[in-house]
Amino acid sequence: MKKLIKVAAISWATVSLMLMAQYSVAASDFVGVRQITAASKERGSDLAVTVWYPADAGGKPVTLGENRFFVGTDAMLEAPLSRGKYPLILLSHGAGLGGTPQAMSWIATPLAKQGFVVAAPVHFGNGGANRSAEETMKLWLRPADISATLDTIEKQPLFENHFKFGRIGVLGLSMGGNTALLLAGGRIDPARLASYCDNDALNPSLCKWVKESSVDLHSTDMKLAGRDNEDKRIEFIMAIDPAPVDVFQADAFSKVSIPVEIVNLGQPGTIPLTALALGIAMAIPNGSYSTISDASHYSLLGECKPDAGAMAESENIGDPICSDGNGQSRLEIHQELVTMAIEAFDQKLKSPR
Template sequence: MRRFSFSSLFFLLLALCCGWARASMGMVELPAAPGDGPVTVFYPSADAAQPIKRARFTLDVAVQGTPAPGNGRLVIVSHGSGGAPWVHADIARSLVEAGFVVAMPEHKADNYKDDSDPGPDSWTMRPAEVSRAIDAVARDPRFAPLLRLDRVGMYGMSAGGHTALSLAGGRWSPAAFARHCEADLVNDFQSCVGLITRLTGGPLDGIRKWAALLVIRHRFGDDAAPREHIDPRIAAIVAGVPSSADFDMASLAAPRVPLGLITARQDRWLIPRFHSDRVLAACLPRCELIADMPTGGHGSLLSPLPPDLTGLVGDMLNDPPGFDRASLLPEVNRKTTAFFSAHLLP
């Protein structure tokens, strides 16, 4: 794996003492292109930030602020199922403070406004949506002069982590997803069915398992065509708590670009032994474990975490007991930012 060069360290020190280190975080939404959702962009800005409301979140940003020169590099963030840009505002801020521009595409039919088609259908479309988000930023006259797009970073969490592994050279298929669920439905139930229902240990569990397998086999069991998507502009990738049970692990043994992983031992949505642990077993030492959170759950990388989550979604996303969000998340974001700085800066 590539490590810090002298020039990378110089850029980091420069960010700490001058320039973009004093900039606020700007935010603008690029309008949706035909067939795609909008792209939310965070970036260094010389304009003053102000508190704004987005959904249930208050963000301190300069809306439509004038972009300021940063380090010349772009990082794309791919959200999880039903996700939104706002739950990745803290990693965006860490990257912006280091000089990066951060762009977040809204994945079709698998976002907070429309979650009608998550899973393999969305996973098939997402990598190309990432590529088109790079194109959208490249077309914008505010950002194009400030960026060199020959080396782009990509960060994805959960379903976005699946996207990240695809862009790192991983191959998967809907049929492999179906095979995993047939083999390990009970032990990895939420990975296979999402948040539609859960197993309770009661008399209806048999019906739930029968119905889940019926739908999964019907929709995905016959589609064995491998999915893969390469964008040569993407030069470093981070996958956080990735959905990955359906990948051919041989395709991840030698990632095509530097690949970092973030794992959470208490993840109950994507059980590590079926997902992130298998990726690490396949790719180490040719990938890097950026952070392992022994007390972290599936939602522990969401920052800020959506407030007042209850029911099944709360059980899956709220922090487990003992997780010290206030001290651990800034350190994970710092390490993630350092990974991109090491591999993307001159």
């Protein structure tokens, strides 16, 4: 019987350093970053895509993901791509303050440093200046953004000769985890999604925003919501604190054919039901599940600047954006998640078949 539950211990910080040393043999000295576009029939426009990659010296120093709340991550804009062939990780970001590719730079940059090309499209309306509750709740559009990005990356002259054929994975964080599970073969239940914000019990913060934006999910056109979004080019999926998970069709995951690793953040018994994905992991034939008890859903955001928590409270942000669990700092939690991701994608995308 497969082992589904692995609860991370506080001593992981020590293990993390050992694992990072193990993978440093394949590490690049530099991380490059480029902005490209991907044509999207679904959106009717081009998607902005951020790509991180192993690089040689050169380019212009930039810091991605930094704002008044969060510390950013350094990379080299337009640096030359290092010689070699690399697996590809398609990264799906969350919504709100985590609703841009740059907000995920804390995990994308170290993955690129460890020998992966990481490509993240903007999911329109999910964050930034164009944030929209109506667009954010169109969960079924997000997987097509990832597939369109893959279509483009495969044809990009800069990258096409640097991929290991068929070595493609997806990493999704928060709502990006929902996207990743849809790409694996999960399907949305339109009725569940339509009733998601009938009250605030499932997701108080998100549903408050939906209601304040005068969005009625029951009136939203969901004729495509339950469609099949599986992309058979993808070999492995990792979803970290995926949400919402309570809008899926109950029987779809038993048919998923690829390995899927799911990580929940928080103490077992305290993880919000809208993110609790143990049942999904158990339903997937090759699924695995673990938790990080010293973390919270907000641990997926960037490392907070010293006054960020107080600033967010004074500005009525409404979420404790700098609140983690007990026992580890956000930086330590990020190090743990990065190490888990490196280990998982190394095993699934770099190991001989």
